[in-house]
Every structure is written in C-alpha cells, then in structure tokens.
Amino acid sequence: MEFQNYFPIWNKLNPEHQKQLLGSLVTRKAEKGTILHNGSIDCTGLLLVKSGQLRAYILSEEGREITIYRLFDRDMCLFSASCMMRSIQFEVTIAAEKDTDLWILPVEIYQNIMAESAPLANYTNEIMASRFSDVMWLIEQIMWKSLDRRIAAFLLEEAAIEGTDTLKITHEIIANHLGSPREVITRMLRYFQNEGMVRLSRGTVEITDAEKLEKACEK
Amino acid sequence: MEFQNYFPIWNKLNPEHQKQLLGSLVTRKAEKGTILHNGSIDCTGLLLVKSGQLRAYILSEEGREITIYRLFDRDMCLFSASCMMRSIQFEVTIAAEKDTDLWILPVEIYQNIMAESAPLANYTNEIMASRFSDVMWLIEQIMWKSLDRRIAAFLLEEAAIEGTDTLKITHEIIANHLGSPREVITRMLRYFQNEGMVRLSRGTVEITDAEKLEKACEK
Numbered sequence: 001m002e003f004q005n006y007f008p009i010w011n012k013l014n015p016e017h018q019k020q021l022l023g024s025l026v027t028r029k030a031e032k033g034t035i036l037h038n039g040s041i042d043c044t045g046l047l048l049v050k051s052g053q054l055r056a057y058i059l060s061e062e063g064r065e066i067t068i069y070r071l072f073d074r075d076m077c078l079f080s081a082s083c084m085m086r087s088i089q090f091e092v093t094i095a096a097e098k099d100t101d102l103w104i105l106p107v108e109i110y111q112n113i114m115a116e117s118a119p120l121a122n123y124t125n126e127i128m129a130s131r132f133s134d135v136m137w138l139i140e141q142i143m144w145k146s147l148d149r150r151i152a153a154f155l156l157e158e159a160a161i162e163g164t165d166t167l168k169i170t171h172e173i174i175a176n177h178l179g180s181p182r183e184v185i186t187r188m189l190r191y192f193q194n195e196g197m198v199r200l201s202r203g204t205v206e207i208t209d210a211e212k213l214e215k216a217c218e219k
Numbered sequence: 220m221e222f223q224n225y226f227p228i229w230n231k232l233n234p235e236h237q238k239q240l241l242g243s244l245v246t247r248k249a250e251k252g253t254i255l256h257n258g259s260i261d262c263t264g265l266l267l268v269k270s271g272q273l274r275a276y277i278l279s280e281e282g283r284e285i286t287i288y289r290l291f292d293r294d295m296c297l298f299s300a301s302c303m304m305r306s307i308q309f310e311v312t313i314a315a316e317k318d319t320d321l322w323i324l325p326v327e328i329y330q331n332i333m334a335e336s337a338p339l340a341n342y343t344n345e346i347m348a349s350r351f352s353d354v355m356w357l358i359e360q361i362m363w364k365s366l367d368r369r370i371a372a373f374l375l376e377e378a379a380i381e382g383t384d385t386l387k388i389t390h391e392i393i394a395n396h397l398g399s400p401r402e403v404i405t406r407m408l409r410y411f412q413n414e415g416m417v418r419l420s421r422g423t424v425e426i427t428d429a430e431k432l433e434k435a436c437e438k
Contacts, residue, residue, distance in 0.1 A: 060363040087348035090355035121340030129306035136309035
C-alpha cells in the first residue's frame with residue numbers, strides 16, 4: 001500500500017503539490033516505547049500512521065502524565081508539527097505504544113502546500129476538529145466523571161483495542177493514561193477485583209465480568 | 220468601523236467571496252446574560268464580536284458548568300457553527316457576559332467560501348488552534364493545579380478584564396467558571412480573606428493584596 005492510499009484528499013491536490021509531497025516524505029519504523037516527538041523539541045513534522053499505535057500525552061512539571069488522544073492506522077498527528085501554526089501554544093509528547101510504521105511529512109512543504117490548497121487546509125481543519133473533540137471528551141471525563149468510571153471505561157477501551165480481556169498493563173501505565181496517582185489506581189482496581197469485575201496479577205489486569213464493568217462506567 | 224476591519228484576511232478573499240460574505244452578514248445586539256448559542260440547538264452561525272464579551276462553556280448532565288474560553292473584541296467563535304465540520308463532536312454554550320455587539324456569519328456561506336478559499340480555510344485553522352491552546356491550558360490547570368491557585372488566577376484575570384480590583388461577582392459565578400461546587404469556592408475565598416488577599420461582601424470580591432494573590436497562583 002502506497003502513501004497515496006493513506007491520504008484521503010490525494011486526488012484533490014494538483015500534480016505539482018502531489019510531487020512535492022511525495023518527494024519530501026520520510027518513512028520511519030518506531031519500536032514500541034520510542035518517543036517520536038518531545039514537546040520541548042521543535043517541529044518533528046506531521047506523522048501519518050501506516051500501521052501501529054501512537055499515544056499523545058502531556059506532562060506536568062512533576063512528571064505526571066495524562067493521555068490526550070491516541071492514533072491508529074491512517075491517523076495523522078498535527079501537533080508534532082506545532083510550529084506549523086503560530087496559534088498552537090501547547091506541547092504534547094508523542095510515543096509509539098506498539099511497533100509502528102509511519103510517514104513523516106516535513107512541516108515546511110506541508111505548510112507551503114496548505115497555504116495554496118483549500119482542500120489540504122480544510123482537511124487539516126477536520127483533523128484538528130477531530131482532536132479537539134477528543135480533548136473536549138477528556139475534559140468532560142475529568143470534570144464530571146468519577147475515577148472508577150474512567151478506569152472502567154479505560155479497561156474496556158484497551159480490551160477493544162487489543163482484542164483480548166487479558167490486558168498486559170501495569171497500574172502505573174493506567175495511572176499515566178488517566179493522570180492519576182498510581183496508588184489511587186491500585187486501590188480502585190482492588191475494589192474492582194473484590195466486586196468480581198477483574199482479576200489482578202503481576203503486570204496483568206484480566207477482565208472477568210465485562211458486563212458489570214460496562215455498568216460501572218455508565219452509572 | 221465596518222466588518223472588513225474586523226476580518227483580518229478580508230483582502231485575501233476574492234471580490235465574489237467578499238460580496239457573498241457581506242451580503243449574508245447579520246448584525247446583532249445581545250444583552251448581558253443572553254444565551255447566543257445552546258449546544259443542543261443546531262448551527263447558529265459563526266459569531267464575530269464587534270464589542271463586548273462572550274463566554275463559551277460546557278454543561279454536565281447535572282447542570283454544572285465550566286468555562287472553556289472567552290471571546291473579546293474581534294474574536295470569532297467557530298463552535299457556534301459546529302455543523303460546519305463533521306469532526307466537531309461536542310457541544311458548547313455561548314452566552315454574553317457583557318452587552319455585546321456582534322455579527323453572525325451564516326454557516327452555509329462561510330462553508331462554501333472556505334471550500335474554495337485557502338486563505339479562509341487557513342484563517343479558520345488558526346482560530347481553531349488558538350481555541351485548542353485555550354483548552355489545553357484548561358486541562359493543565361484542572362489536572363496539575365490546585366483549586367486555590369486556579370481561583371487566584373481567575374480573580375487576577377477578572378481584575379485585568381474589568382480594570383478594577385473590586386469585582387462584582389458571586390461565589391456561584393466563580394464556581395461556574397471553574398467547574399467546582401459553590402461551597403468549595405466559598406471556603407477557599409474565606410481562606411483568602413483570612414490571609415488578607417481579598418475582602419468579601421455580598422456580591423463582591425475585592426482584591427486587597429494583588430501581590431500576595433499573584434504569589435498564591437505561582438506557588
């Protein structure tokens with residue numbers, strides 16, 4: 001599969017722009033755990049995921065983390081190219097959550113094409129609106145949902161992504177996704193275990209009653 | 220002052236687009252307290268503030284509020300036109316915080332021009348990126364800052380907006396901005412009063428030691 005198939009508005013770009021974009025692409029393989037973009041380092045470029053999984057998160061001064069959104073096959077990351085727009089005044093870190101194949105689109109080329117091409121500018125708009133929706137969902141979660149519901153929802157989401165009810169995940173990783181202290185996560189998972197919803201063992205959370213867990217996240 | 224002067228990329232639009240935009244504009248006066256856009260009602264249109272002040276906020280199912288961003292003279296609100304982009308999957312409410320003069324730009328016209336005009340699409344991108352930055356700032360505040368620092372920062376911001384240290388504001392309004400229960404705000408304001416930073420009276424919070432308040436919000 002070629003880049004063109006991963007770029008939905010390819011046919012709306014003119015031949016000159018297509019040529020510029022193809023000529024400047026960089027392919028990259030990132031092993032699970034690789035930091036692809038670090039908030040404080042300038043403009044990595046736009047990341048287009050061919051296959052794999054990326055995680056975008058922010059860090060507090062004390063090193064606490066919270067996941068902002070995740071990117072899967074065919075998703076594009078704009079904020080690794082934050083210098084592209086002067087109004088982007090925040091920093092995210094992007095890491096590979098699984099072994100990932102991706103393309104890196106250089107900022108300057110993308111920016112120049114976007115300045116001339118309404119289709120590319122509108123496509124970029126849609127991507128940003130989609131991330132904006134992720135972030136608004138996150139605010140609603142943080143503000144109005146209790147932590148037990150957020151953990152339940154996170155475990156169910158992980159099970160859907162991984163296609164298994166036996167999740168290889170530590171309490172610390174869950175804490176980093178949700179922006180909560182590790183001890184608080186551990187306490188809540190033990191409560192879930194007592195309620196028969198999960199079974200805990202070293203490095204593993206097994207969902208034993210998905211239905212009950214789903215009720216916990218709706219209540 | 221005409222609309223053209225409030226629309227920074229006016230000269231980058233072609234005459235046909237300029238004509239369409241001017242021909243479809245609606246001017247509106249909104250008294251303080253008016254709800255201009257309600258999340259659940261469809262596409263109001265884009266709001267461009269001539270003078271005044273708007274507040275964008277979200278509501279929980281239980282009726283709790285939190286301010287997402289505010290709009291001042293010359294600011295434009297995209298999310299009152301959320302049907303404009305299919306990726307906008309969240310709802311905000313927009314209310315006038317002061318008597319406000321504004322223009323409403325109809326969605327369909329704006330959308331049609333944006334589909335053809337790279338300058339308008341890029342301008343829209345910059346506005347969205349700017350709101351995105353506001354929201355990321357908010358997440359950092361909620362996640363990593365304690366409530367006392369958030370209240371201190373809010374009071375200083377209000378004083379800067381209003382140009383006075385004597386703020387006509389109730390504890391409930393502060394609670395609605397910050398997304399916290401009213402009782403918690405009251406308790407914290409009393410603590411600030413005991414520390415000599417503010418003086419409380421009915422419907423008023425007077426900042427009596429701005430320097431100490433600033434230190435409280437940096438600590």
